[in-house]
Amino acid sequence: MSPDEARRRPPTAQQFVLAELRRAITTGRLRPGAPIRQDALAEEFQVSRVPLREALKTLQGEGLVTYEAHRGYSVETLSLDDLREVYRIRQLLEEEAVRRAVARLTDADLRRLAEAQDEVERAATAGDVLSMATANRVFHMTLFDCAGMPRLVRMIRTLWDTTDAYRSMYYGDAGNRERVVKEHRATLDALRRGSADEAVTTLNVHRDHAVAELEPYLNA
Amino acid sequence: MSPDEARRRPPTAQQFVLAELRRAITTGRLRPGAPIRQDALAEEFQVSRVPLREALKTLQGEGLVTYEAHRGYSVETLSLDDLREVYRIRQLLEEEAVRRAVARLTDADLRRLAEAQDEVERAATAGDVLSMATANRVFHMTLFDCAGMPRLVRMIRTLWDTTDAYRSMYYGDAGNRERVVKEHRATLDALRRGSADEAVTTLNVHRDHAVAELEPYLNA
DNA sequence: GCTCCGTATTTTGGATCCAATATTGAAAAT
DNA sequence: ATTTTCAATATTGGATCCAAAATACGGAGC
Numbered sequence: 001m002s003p004d005e006a007r008r009r010p011p012t013a014q015q016f017v018l019a020e021l022r023r024a025i026t027t028g029r030l031r032p033g034a035p036i037r038q039d040a041l042a043e044e045f046q047v048s049r050v051p052l053r054e055a056l057k058t059l060q061g062e063g064l065v066t067y068e069a070h071r072g073y074s075v076e077t078l079s080l081d082d083l084r085e086v087y088r089i090r091q092l093l094e095e096e097a098v099r100r101a102v103a104r105l106t107d108a109d110l111r112r113l114a115e116a117q118d119e120v121e122r123a124a125t126a127g128d129v130l131s132m133a134t135a136n137r138v139f140h141m142t143l144f145d146c147a148g149m150p151r152l153v154r155m156i157r158t159l160w161d162t163t164d165a166y167r168s169m170y171y172g173d174a175g176n177r178e179r180v181v182k183e184h185r186a187t188l189d190a191l192r193r194g195s196a197d198e199a200v201t202t203l204n205v206h207r208d209h210a211v212a213e214l215e216p217y218l219n220a
Numbered sequence: 221m222s223p224d225e226a227r228r229r230p231p232t233a234q235q236f237v238l239a240e241l242r243r244a245i246t247t248g249r250l251r252p253g254a255p256i257r258q259d260a261l262a263e264e265f266q267v268s269r270v271p272l273r274e275a276l277k278t279l280q281g282e283g284l285v286t287y288e289a290h291r292g293y294s295v296e297t298l299s300l301d302d303l304r305e306v307y308r309i310r311q312l313l314e315e316e317a318v319r320r321a322v323a324r325l326t327d328a329d330l331r332r333l334a335e336a337q338d339e340v341e342r343a344a345t346a347g348d349v350l351s352m353a354t355a356n357r358v359f360h361m362t363l364f365d366c367a368g369m370p371r372l373v374r375m376i377r378t379l380w381d382t383t384d385a386y387r388s389m390y391y392g393d394a395g396n397r398e399r400v401v402k403e404h405r406a407t408l409d410a411l412r413r414g415s416a417d418e419a420v421t422t423l424n425v426h427r428d429h430a431v432a433e434l435e436p437y438l439n440a
Numbered sequence: 441g442c443t444c445c446g447t448a449t450t451t452t453g454g455a456t457c458c459a460a461t462a463t464t465g466a467a468a469a470t
Numbered sequence: 471a472t473t474t475t476c477a478a479t480a481t482t483g484g485a486t487c488c489a490a491a492a493t494a495c496g497g498a499g500c
Contacts (some may be wrong), residue, residue: 009237011461012289038452048485049452050270057274061281063371070491073450085369092312149284150307155375200485231491232453258482268455269482291462292482445495452491460483469474 014051014058017041021055025064026076026164032077036065060113062158076162080218083163087211090159093152094140094207095200101149102196109146110192116142117184124177132180133164139184143191166214178212180206234271234278237261241275245295246282246384252297256285271378275340282378296382303383307431310379313372314360314427315420320367322416329366330412336362337404344397350390353384359404363411386434396433400426 010016021041034058042049056073059065065073078086100107116139122211123131137160144153162169170176183206192200223352232234241261244250256276276293279285284295298306321329336359344349357380364373380387390396403426410418 002236010289014483015289035451039450050484050486053453054273054483057277058281061278063374069230069235070452071493082371085371086325088369089375092279092316093309096308096312139305149308151302151305152309155309184379234453259480270454270456273483274453290482291463441500442476443498445498446496448495453488453490454490455488456486458483458485460492461479461481464477465476465478467475467477470472 003043008073012051013047014054017045017047017052018055018058019117020045020165021052021059022064022161025059026038026161027168030075032074032075032165036073036075038072046190063162078162078166078218083166083214083218084212086159086163087207090156091204093156093159094144094203096198097144097147097149097152097156098203099196101143101145101193102191102199104148105146105191105194109142110188112142113139113188117188120184121181124139124181127174127177129168129171132177133168136171136180136184142185163214165212166217169217170213171215179209228419232271235266237265237267238274238275238278240265241272241279242284242381242384245279246381247388248385250295252295254295256293256295260293280418282301283382290325298386298438300435303386303431303434303438306379306383307427310376311378311424311427313376314364314423317364317367317372317376318420318423319416320369321365322361322411322414322419324368325366325411325414329362330408332362333359333408333411337408340404344401347397349391349393350386352397353388356391356400356404363407383434387430389437390430390433393433399429400439 010019019094021030030036037051038049038056042052045052056065056067060067060073064076066076067073116135119135120132120139140160141153141157144156147153171180183202187199187201187206190196190202230239241250250256252301258272258276262272265272276287280287282295283431284296286296287293336355339355340352340359343355360380361373361377364376367373391400403422406422407419407426410422412414
């Protein structure tokens with residue numbers, strides 16, 4: 001194993017498989033609705049079934065997989081209604097996070113947000129879909145973190161996870177990438193002026209557009 | 221084992237242990253902040269550490285315990301800020317659930333709610349704190365379920381779980397029990413009239429009073 | 441052909457054992 | 471006395487093995 005891999009590889013097997021499983025699910029390699037065969041996956045990831053099952057329990061808690069006693073785990077299918085529900089809940093929670101964040105924003109916070117936005121723009125112009133997705137996430141989470149409500153942020157993060165599989169599709173389109181950049185700039189602007197209302201509104205539009213674009217994919 | 225116990229005992233050890241752990245934590249037998257010794261608990265519950273660890277992973281997802289690699293699990297401590305945060309998030313999510321529920325309420329739903337309320341009143345007059353807590357929960361969850369948003373309800377349920385330990389304290393006071401009965405009646409009334417605003421307002425008062433009463437306990 | 445039943449196989453659930461890591465305590469050096 | 475080092479111990483992490491349950495399959499009966 002390369003030293004780089006060794007450094008990145010988590011200290012426990014369950015954390016390692018958790019990350020791998022997440023990726024497998026969110027990239028769609030494990031199809032929604034498909035049963036999860038513990039033996040096969042354990043062998044693929046070169047671990048025993050024990051850490052695998054612990055990772056699955058975590059994912060169950062996050063709603064990425066379902067579990068039924070003696071019948072095992074399956075990848076959760078996200079129906080159109082589910083997608084709408086997730087985004088609606090996100091709207092509720094993120095509005096709260098943004099309002100609290102605005103009330104507490106420091107100059108250092110704004111600098112960190114600007115840096116995150118730079119990264120987003122870099123990825124957008126490079127057309128790097130994967131970097132774009134992670135940079136975008138960093139931007140939003142940085143903002144949410146400023147709210148000083150750790151549980152709230154954790155819940156939001158979990159909601160993001162459940163739709164990660166679909167988000168990368170969104171960034172495949174150059175127009176969408178450009179749009180995201182503009183919306184982020186508008187958000188940053190509102191934040192600098194301390195206008196919670198405008199920030200919330202902008203982000204709502206941002207989010208609604210994403211879900212509208214994603215809906216077609218869900219029927220497949 | 222009595223047939224009654226056999227019927228109630230879940231089909232898997234992890235589900236059994238999960239229920240036991242929840243009770244141990246929410247009743248305070250496992251103190252907040254205390255490390256969880258897997259060997260000791262496994263022996264106490266007469267299971268091996270494997271199902272115990274899976275149950276702990278579930279509780280970790282719910283935020284009832286914390287986990288650190290190679291250092292194990294501890295009972296999560298709920299600070300005053302945490303309590304306020306949980307109740308604030310509940311307010312956001314429950315308002316949404318109630319509004320959706322009101323828009324979809326059927327006569328059958330109202331009957332089920334009335335039945336749940338009967339149970340609450342029975343427990344309240346009997347002074348049965350434990351029954352009161354469960355009946356109250358049934359009442360609220362019945363209402364939330366009517367929203368037809370399963371993920372939202374699941375999140376709300378999880379939030380209730382994290383403060384369960386403290387809720388039973390609230391019902392120890394006869395005045396509080398009486399108050400709850402009255403507030404539920406007002407809620408039911410608003411629901412029957414289809415007034416979402418009133419229902420939401422009533423429930424907000426209901427919830428805020430509970431958190432205010434609970435706060436003193438948190439400093440201990 | 442269809443259903444029902446029982447057996448074989450697959451898959452999950454759990455117990456035990458060993459390995460890896462963290463913690464504790466005591467001795468040695470400063 | 472304080473700090474450091476290192477061994478002993480306790481505790482968690484994971485692999486393997488066996489048990490229990492569900493599923494798949496095939497034949498008997500209708």
